[in-house]
Amino acid sequence: MDPLILKGLIACVPVTVCLVAFVVMDVFKLMKPHEVLELMAGGALAAAAAYLANGGVLDAFPFRISDYSQGAAPVVEETLKGLVVVAFFAANRMGYIVDAAISGFAIGAGFSLVENLFYLRVFSDAGIGLWLVRGLGTAIMHGGATAIMAAVSILLFTPRLKKRADQFKLNPLFFLPGLALAMALHAAFNHFPQAPLIDMVVVAVAVPALLLVIFAVGDRVAQRWLAADESAHLKLLEAMDAGAFAETVPGRDIAALATRLGERAGDLDEYVRIHVELVARAEATLLALQAQESTDLGAQVRGRFDRLHALEQSLGRPVVMAVRQHLRFSRNDLWEMHELEEDVVR
Numbered sequence: 001m002d003p004l005i006l007k008g009l010i011a012c013v014p015v016t017v018c019l020v021a022f023v024v025m026d027v028f029k030l031m032k033p034h035e036v037l038e039l040m041a042g043g044a045l046a047a048a049a050a051y052l053a054n055g056g057v058l059d060a061f062p063f064r065i066s067d068y069s070q071g072a073a074p075v076v077e078e079t080l081k082g083l084v085v086v087a088f089f090a091a092n093r094m095g096y097i098v099d100a101a102i103s104g105f106a107i108g109a110g111f112s113l114v115e116n117l118f119y120l121r122v123f124s125d126a127g128i129g130l131w132l133v134r135g136l137g138t139a140i141m142h143g144g145a146t147a148i149m150a151a152v153s154i155l156l157f158t159p160r161l162k163k164r165a166d167q168f169k170l171n172p173l174f175f176l177p178g179l180a181l182a183m184a185l186h187a188a189f190n191h192f193p194q195a196p197l198i199d200m201v202v203v204a205v206a207v208p209a210l211l212l213v214i215f216a217v218g219d220r221v222a223q224r225w226l227a228a229d230e231s232a233h234l235k236l237l238e239a240m241d242a243g244a245f246a247e248t249v250p251g252r253d254i255a256a257l258a259t260r261l262g263e264r265a266g267d268l269d270e271y272v273r274i275h276v277e278l279v280a281r282a283e284a285t286l287l288a289l290q291a292q293e294s295t296d297l298g299a300q301v302r303g304r305f306d307r308l309h310a311l312e313q314s315l316g317r318p319v320v321m322a323v324r325q326h327l328r329f330s331r332n333d334l335w336e337m338h339e340l341e342e343d344v345v346r
Contacts, residue, residue, distance in 0.1 A: 013135065019106055022102050026215075027290045047113075054068075081145075086175055095336065107150075147207075148214075229283050254327075275323065277304065281340060
């Protein structure tokens with residue numbers, strides 16, 4: 001085998017294998033291949049931005065390379081990766097600690113792949129040892145640091161994710177503790193250039209172990225959350241069937257809205273029913289996946305989503321947003337529905 005190809009494989013394969021393993025281990029099966037590729041692409045863009053930013057700072061200020069690597073580089077690179085986390089979270093593409101950790105690792109993996117390919121071009125004559133350290137050490141560190149940042153951020157946002165979606169506020173300050181931890185991990189890794197093999201071994205063992213702990217905790221938190229939400233939404237459906245929902249404040253608000261819609265009132269009633277059904281179905285599906293039970297996501301569920309979207313078009317966005325507000329759907333309720341719809345259209 002060409003030595004350059006071998007070095008490239010050593011530099012790029014370990015972090016990719018780790019990422020695939022984490023995706024496979026996710027009992028909720030939240031991460032789809034296209035989502036992983038999008039996250040990696042975001043990390044790759046962050047790496048390109050870091051290359052320009054690091055070069056610009058080094059050109060403008062007389063840093064020693066070692067000082068910059070230990071002090072400034074972790075701040076610049078983790079901030080850029082962190083911005084990708086913020087962007088995906090703002091778009092409601094992360095819902096639980098588990099998928100946030102995998103998302104962060106995917107961003108870090110994309111970053112490390114671009115960075116290692118750049119170094120491979122510049123230092124093509126370097127020995128295998130360097131690429132072992134970069135592949136098993138630096139790359140895993142990048143993935144782990146961003147995974148920690150994403151997981152900690154989701155954990156801090158968790159109480160707010162259960163509030164009504166229209167009441168959710170994206171407070172940037174909640175990302176700072178996770179970002180600080182990512183910077184600290186990165187800086188600690190860079191502080192021991194004289195012992196790269198020890199760095200590599202520690203990172204290659206500690207980061208996957210820490211992520212497994214995050215997975216275990218995240219699974220339990222998500223299971224409790226899902227069970228409580230499913231119970232609440234099933235009770236809401238029962239109240240609708242029994243006519244009791246009409247006597248509640250949300251029921252009266254929706255009835256008033258239906259009165260203003262006139263002949264489209266029937267569409268509104270159908271929309272409310274389908275929306276609650278699909279939220280409850282999404283929660284039941286995720287719970288079944290965690291319990292390793294089979295789920296039937298066939299044409300019937302696809303048909304319900306098709307009808308839901310047709311009704312959304314008919315009723316218009318203001319009415320749809322009002323319904324979600326009256327039913328008190330949380331940000332995560334809507335994210336769960338998105339995950340269910342992605343499953344039924346695959």
